[in-house]
Every structure is written in structure tokens, then in C-alpha cells.
Amino acid sequence: MRRNVIVVTGGAGFVGSNLVRRLLEDDADVRTIVFDRTVDDLAHALFVPFGDRVAIHLGDITSPESLAAVPGQDEITHVVHAAMAAHVPQWEIDDPTRFVNVNIVGTTNVLEWARQLPSLERFLYLSSGGVYGDATADSPEEPQPETGPFNPPELYAISKYTSELIAYRYGALFGLDVRAVRLSWVFGPMERVTSSRTLMSPPYAIARAIIDDRPVRVTRRSLSAVGDFLSSEDISQALCSLLGAVEPRHTCYNVAAGELTSISDLLDLVAAIHPSLRRTVVADGESADIDHDPALRRARWNAYAIERVRSEFDWEPRPLAEQLASYYAWVFEDAPARCPAIAPV
Ligand SMILES: NC(=O)c1ccc[n+]([C@@H]2O[C@H](COP(=O)([O-])OP(=O)(O)OC[C@H]3O[C@@H](n4cnc5c(N)ncnc54)[C@H](O)[C@@H]3O)[C@@H](O)[C@H]2O)c1
CATH class of the missing domain: 3.90.25.10 (UDP-galactose 4-epimerase, domain 1)
Structure with missing residues (x-):
């Protein structure tokens, strides 16, 4: 049986590092590659107990060359893309191009690289409830479903929504199994x-x-x-279920408390x-x-509907x-x- 080799971009960050740990704890046969611009002491300490089952590759998603330099590409079975620039009001004013370059161009670089991996089984994009954005007249009072409406206001949310659409298009064009999850307020x-x-x-x-x-x-x-509010630990469990599912029913899942x-x-x-x-x-x-x-x-600030992830993966926060x-x-x-x-x- 082939062993899973899972690349996590932004794998040293908050959500990514929890996922890496959970993947390694859940399955002794899994290997992970953390692709990140930087890895701090806290992340190093988290990964140390797993020895050579976690490889760290320092690189930047805005550079196709640094993606091409990831070792052992023929064995990679899954890519989880978490690297991004988050919404910070002052960053949007100081350098709006950052959100386009890192979040949109960076995501496209990761997809372009991933589609050429010979053993790839699934590409998972970590998106955000920010795509639901500011409430519109159609935004429901009841929990926000994956079907929208979508009204992303600031460049971060616009870039997350755009990246989702680009990822789905790559899936359709190149036969990639592309999935996305939208996270709520993580702690x-x-x-x-x-x-x-x-x-x-x-x-x-x-x-x-x-x-x-x-x-x-x-x-x-x-x-x-x-x-x-949902803990990064509970998120990791849901992401592992989605990565391991043979044929998920949906392209996109809210992962939230509900x-x-x-x-x-x-x-x-x-x-x-x-x-x-x-x-x-x-x-x-x-x-x-x-x-x-x-x-x-309402919209991004509402509770999110979690029937999809709950019923399909028997996941419960x-x-x-x-x-x-x-x-x-x-x-x-x-x-x-x-x-x-x-x-x-
Ligand atoms: N934290 C939340 O509340 C929240 C909510 C909704 C969605 N999300 C999504 O979860 C994902 C992970 O976010 P997070 O909260 O872990 O953020 P984070 O900042 O802790 O982690 C992001 C990681 O990406 C890395 N990174 C940034 N730019 C990079 C680049 N150009 N090349 C390589 N690595 C780069 C950073 O070094 C960092 O380690 C993101 O896609 C984000 O949109 C997070």
C-alpha cells in the first residue's frame, strides 16, 4: 500500500501546524512536508517528536522555483494549501498588492505546481468564512450555508474567494480532486x-x-x-476526515462550531x-x-451551517x-x- 505524503503550505502557522501534528499522530505511515516561509521555535518544538516523518522546506509560494525545489515530489499524495496573508487593515492600505501576490498569485503557483505532481490524490484549499463577507439582503438569519451569498469586502476576503474559484477551475481543467473548507473564528x-x-x-x-x-x-x-468559535484542534480532526475520505460528496465544507x-x-x-x-x-x-x-x-459573523461535515464525516465539535x-x-x-x-x- 502506498504511504501518504502530505504537503502543507503554511504548515508552520496556526492552523497548518495543528493539522501536521494531527496527521502524524493519527497515522504512523503518514509523512508530511511543511512548506513555509519561516518556522519559529514553537513550530520546531511541535515537530521534533515526529523525527524525519516531518520534513521542513523553507520556501515562498510567490516563487514557482521554491515550489519546484520541494524534494520527493513523485511521492506527494496530498497538498493542503494554508499559506496566505490575513486581513490586517493597515496592510491593506500600506501594500494592497500583497493580497494579490501572496493569496491569488501564490495560490495559482501552488495549483500550477500541484497539477504536475504524478501521485497527487487531493488538493485541499483552506478558505475562510470571509468569503460570505458583509451581510446582504439575501444573507440568512439561520446558520450560513456553503451556498452563499458571497459578498467579500476587503482584499483578504476577495483574494480568498478568488482563490477558491481558481482552485475549482484548476480541478475542472486538469482533473484534480480539489476541495475547500471555510473556517469561522479560530482559536x-x-x-x-x-x-x-x-x-x-x-x-x-x-x-x-x-x-x-x-x-x-x-x-x-x-x-x-x-x-x-472553533478550536484549531477540532478543525484538524475535520480536515483529516476530509483528506482521508474516498469520495467526498461536496467540493466545499464549512468547518465551524455551527x-x-x-x-x-x-x-x-x-x-x-x-x-x-x-x-x-x-x-x-x-x-x-x-x-x-x-x-x-449575519454572513461571515453568523454561525455557519455544518450539516455537510457533520453528516458526512461523523464529525462533531x-x-x-x-x-x-x-x-x-x-x-x-x-x-x-x-x-x-x-x-x-
Ligand atoms: N486563523 C483564523 O481565524 C482563520 C479563519 C478563517 C480562515 N483561516 C485560513 O486558515 C489558513 C491558515 O491561517 P492561519 O490562521 O494558520 O495563519 P498563520 O499566519 O498562523 O499561518 C500562515 C502561514 O503561512 C506562512 N506564509 C505566509 N506567506 C507565505 C508565503 N508567501 N510563502 C510560504 N509561506 C507563507 C506563514 O509563515 C505562516 O506560517 C489560511 O488560509 C486562512 O485564510 C484562518
Whole structure:
């Protein structure tokens, strides 16, 4: 039987590194290749226990040459494409071309490279609920389904949607098995500021306050604001199921909790795990660790419909309290390294 060799672009990042670990833990015959621009100490430490089953290839998806230099290409069975530049408002102003070059051209480079791999079985694109974007008149009140509507506003979301369409087209043109997943609001182990993502999740901001032994500062409006929060650990499990499925029924899957949690409830859940957590509610507009608009409840800010992934792969997110407990257990094993300080919003 042929062994799976799985390349993960952005494999040293938040979502990618969790997936690499999960792939290696789940199947002793799997080998992975982490293709990333940079690999920090946290990612190195995660990969060390797996020895030579994880190969690190430093490269840039904007460079076809660095993709062509990946060793052992004839054996690669799966490509998971996670590398990108995330939405940061100032980056969009300072260098709008970055989103086109890294996210759209970079994705096309990865597809162009992948289509020539002789043993490739599946290409999985990590997309974002950002493609649902800002609510339109047609955006449902009930959980957001994979069928849209699509209304991506900023360059990040536009580039994610465009890349999805390009990936599907490559699938049709070249007979590639192309799948995409759209993630909601991710938190969990391995979240940290990277060269491509600087806006951290509320659970990260809460952990920082606990580490600093100070109250977490929350704007008043945020208490009733909501999000569909899912841990990187639960995401990895869903991605492994999709990678391993013989013939998935759908091209695209939401991977999310499927329900909304308010920031107030999120704080209560964390306080039940860490009773030392204190909160200070500040006026809207003041500097805070968490500030989110309660009016955002539809489209990308809605709960996502997860019937596809749930029914087909028998996947179920753990209760949020369990996901949070698992995340904080991981953080507090080595808090300074696993949850470094960030600037307030
Ligand atoms: N984190 C979230 O909340 C979230 C939500 C929705 C979707 N996603 C999607 O998940 C995927 C992974 O995001 P993440 O949260 O792990 O971000 P991340 O920044 O932690 O990881 C991205 C990785 O890509 C690498 N990278 C960036 N540009 C590169 C380039 N030009 N060449 C090679 N490597 C490059 C970075 O070094 C980093 O390790 C992305 O596709 C993102 O759109 C994430």
C-alpha cells in the first residue's frame, strides 16, 4: 500500500501546524512536508517528536522555483494549501498588492505546481468564512450555508474567494480532486502573531490577561457581540476526515462550531476554568483587549451551517467549554512561549 505524503503550505502557522501534528499522530505511515516561509521555535518544538516523518522546506509560494525545489515530489499524495496573508487593515492600505501576490498569485503557483505532481490524490484549499463577507439582503438569519451569498469586502476576503474559484477551475481543467473548507473564528493551540497574521482571537486576549494577572478589558458593546468559535484542534480532526475520505460528496465544507457564543458567555466559560479571570468593562471606543460590534450577526459573523461535515464525516465539535479547557491547559504549560504579549486593539 502506498504511504501518504502530505504537503502543507503554511504548515508552520496556526492552523497548518495543528493539522501536521494531527496527521502524524493519527497515522504512523503518514509523512508530511511543511512548506513555509519561516518556522519559529514553537513550530520546531511541535515537530521534533515526529523525527524525519516531518520534513521542513523553507520556501515562498510567490516563487514557482521554491515550489519546484520541494524534494520527493513523485511521492506527494496530498497538498493542503494554508499559506496566505490575513486581513490586517493597515496592510491593506500600506501594500494592497500583497493580497494579490501572496493569496491569488501564490495560490495559482501552488495549483500550477500541484497539477504536475504524478501521485497527487487531493488538493485541499483552506478558505475562510470571509468569503460570505458583509451581510446582504439575501444573507440568512439561520446558520450560513456553503451556498452563499458571497459578498467579500476587503482584499483578504476577495483574494480568498478568488482563490477558491481558481482552485475549482484548476480541478475542472486538469482533473484534480480539489476541495475547500471555510473556517469561522479560530482559536486554540499554536495561535500566535506570525508574519502573515496579527489579529488574535478573544480566547488569546483573555489568556494574556490571566498571564499578566490583570483584568481583561472589554468594551461594553462587545459583551453582547457574538462569534462562531472553533478550536484549531477540532478543525484538524475535520480536515483529516476530509483528506482521508474516498469520495467526498461536496467540493466545499464549512468547518465551524455551527452556533454563536456571546463574548459575555465566552468570558463566563473561561472564568469557570480559570476563576482568577477578572473583567473590566470600558466605554465603547476606549482601548481594550476585546472590542467587537454586536450588530455583526449575519454572513461571515453568523454561525455557519455544518450539516455537510457533520453528516458526512461523523464529525462533531467538542463542547466549547472543553475546547477552551484544552487550549488553556496547553497555554499554561509554558505561557510566555505559547501566548506572548500583544498590543491592545
Ligand atoms: N486563523 C483564523 O481565524 C482563520 C479563519 C478563517 C480562515 N483561516 C485560513 O486558515 C489558513 C491558515 O491561517 P492561519 O490562521 O494558520 O495563519 P498563520 O499566519 O498562523 O499561518 C500562515 C502561514 O503561512 C506562512 N506564509 C505566509 N506567506 C507565505 C508565503 N508567501 N510563502 C510560504 N509561506 C507563507 C506563514 O509563515 C505562516 O506560517 C489560511 O488560509 C486562512 O485564510 C484562518
